[in-house]
Amino acid sequence: MSAEFDHEQVAIRTGLRSDLPVIxxxxxxxxxxxxxxxxxxxxxxxxxxxxDALRLSAGMTAKCAVAGLANGGGKTVVAVPESTVLDVALRRKVLEDVADAVASLNGAYxxxxxxxxxxQDMAAIGERTAHVFCKPEERGGSGDSSPATALGTLAxxxxxxxxxHGTSALTGARLSVVGLGSVGLRLARxxxxxxxxxxxxDIDPAKRxxxxxxxxxxxxPDEGLTxxxxxxxxxxxxxxxxxQIVPELRCAAIVGPANNQLATPDVADLLHRRGIFWVPDYVASAGGVINALTMELHHGTAHEARKRVEAIEHTVADLLHAADHQQVTPAQAASQLAQRRLDTAT
Known part of the structure; x- marks a missing residue:
């Protein structure tokens, strides 16, 4: 499934308040x-x-399709110039501009x-449009998606x-976690x-x-990768x-929550040729969106959401089996599954 220029619509506007590009x-x-x-x-x-917006939105379509969600993919990117100081006042203006951009799409996104x-930023956006999720729990949302993303990656x-190794237990497994942000740290725990x-x-030495x-x-980080x-x-x-990094890798598999892990799509084939299992990032990282959409947009319970997140284990197992059976990479198997579900919907 191509991730280039096959979008239904792309809106690019200069924020009326922030004067920043909102995509x-x-x-x-x-x-x-x-x-x-x-x-x-x-x-x-x-x-x-x-x-980034084009690539990430296409990835969200695949993520939702493979996860069996009744949703498509989109993305908002506010491109902040490197010289801009994003203080509290400007940040508020940005969020209001984002809210207006989202509202202008009349529920498509x-x-x-x-x-x-x-x-908290989603709560601010939610003051101007209902088309927002992951607001704080006290504001009626499902809150931080990081725990569910980490749980899905664990699955x-x-x-x-x-x-x-013939066991799902991770006791004694040797893993390298590259990145200790909100999801990476939770997953490491x-x-x-x-x-x-x-x-x-992590690139931040304070995380040590x-x-x-x-x-x-x-x-x-470079040592962690190889x-x-x-x-x-x-x-x-x-x-x-x-x-360039593929020949230096010394792992048997790659599974992580980072988005857009591949610098170019053909890296998936290079990994496959080296015998390294790569689980597509949009499959491994789907827990957060599964949790949020199950609870907020589809009004399921927290228990139902957790079960759907944990089911990523079965999704990945099925993809690996399908890849073997069809003699394709796991990335191709995932792409084919996503495309079948999209074709069925048309």
């Missing part, structure tokens, strides 16, 4: 309302933000938190562990509780103080898996 990409509504996070990030050029935004790791042997890394509570070994481990767990920003 909303709606990739597909074939399965239902498009959903995707609001990314507030610094870019050297606003067109880099547009590229709903937004939630992403890099650079929080549930995906169980499926791969089962495939590699879950893995430590499971008895996994952890290497951890977390190693004590995790019983982990701290390494530099460490001799059972499973590499990318949990930072995307693009880390490049053609």
């Amino acid at each position: 909303v990409a709606v990739h597909s509504t074939k399965l239902g309302q498009a959903v995707g996070g609001c990314r507030l990030w610094r870019y050297a050029d606003w067109r880099d933000g547009l590229a 709903a937004t939630g938190p992403d890099v650079g935004t929080t549930p 995906a790791l169980r499926a791969v562990r089962q495939r590699l 879950l893995l430590a509780a499971e008895g996994a042997e952890l290497l951890v890394s 103080e977390r190693t004590g509570e995790l019983g982990a070994t701290w390494v530099a 460490a001799d481990v059972d499973i590499l767990v990318p949990a930072a920003l995307g693009g880390t898996l490049t053609k």
Whole structure:
């Protein structure tokens, strides 16, 4: 399924209050309302933000389709120039501009938190449009999506562990978690509780103080990527898996919550040729959106949402089986599954 220029609509506007580029990409509504996070990030050029919005919204379509959700994919990106100081006043203006952009699409798209935004930001956006999710629980939302994203990634790791070693237990498994942000740290804590042997890394050296509570070994991010481990767990920003890094990898599998892990799509084939299982990021990281949509847009219970998140283990197991049966990569198997569900909806 192509991720380039097959979007239903892309809105690019200069925020009336913030004077910053606000980009909303709606990739597909074939399965239902498009959903995707609001990314507030610094870019050297606003067109880099547009590229992110296009790629990430297409990924959300695939994520929802593979997860069996009745939603399509979208994304908001606010491209903040590197020289701009994003103070409290400007941030508020940005959120109001985002709310107006989302509202202008008349329900085709709903937004939630992403890099650079929080549930509290969603509450601010929710003051101007109902098409928002992951507001704080006290404001009627499902709150921070990080715990569910981490739990879903743990489920995906169980499926791969089962495939590699015949057991879903992660006790004694050697894993390298690259990135200790809100999801990466939560996932590392879950893995430590499971008895996994952890290497951890982050571009922020201050995160090193977390190693004590995790019983982990701290390494530099570059070392974390190429460490001799059972499973590499990318949990930072995307693009880390490049053609150049593939020959240096010493893991049996790659499963992580970071979005857009592949620098280019053909890296999936290179990994496959090296015998490295790569679970597509949009499959492994689906827990957050599954939880939020189940509870907020589809009015399910917290128990139902958790069960759907934990079912990612079965989704990944089925994809690995299908990839073997069809003699394709797991990425191709996931793409084919997503496309079948989209085709069925048309």
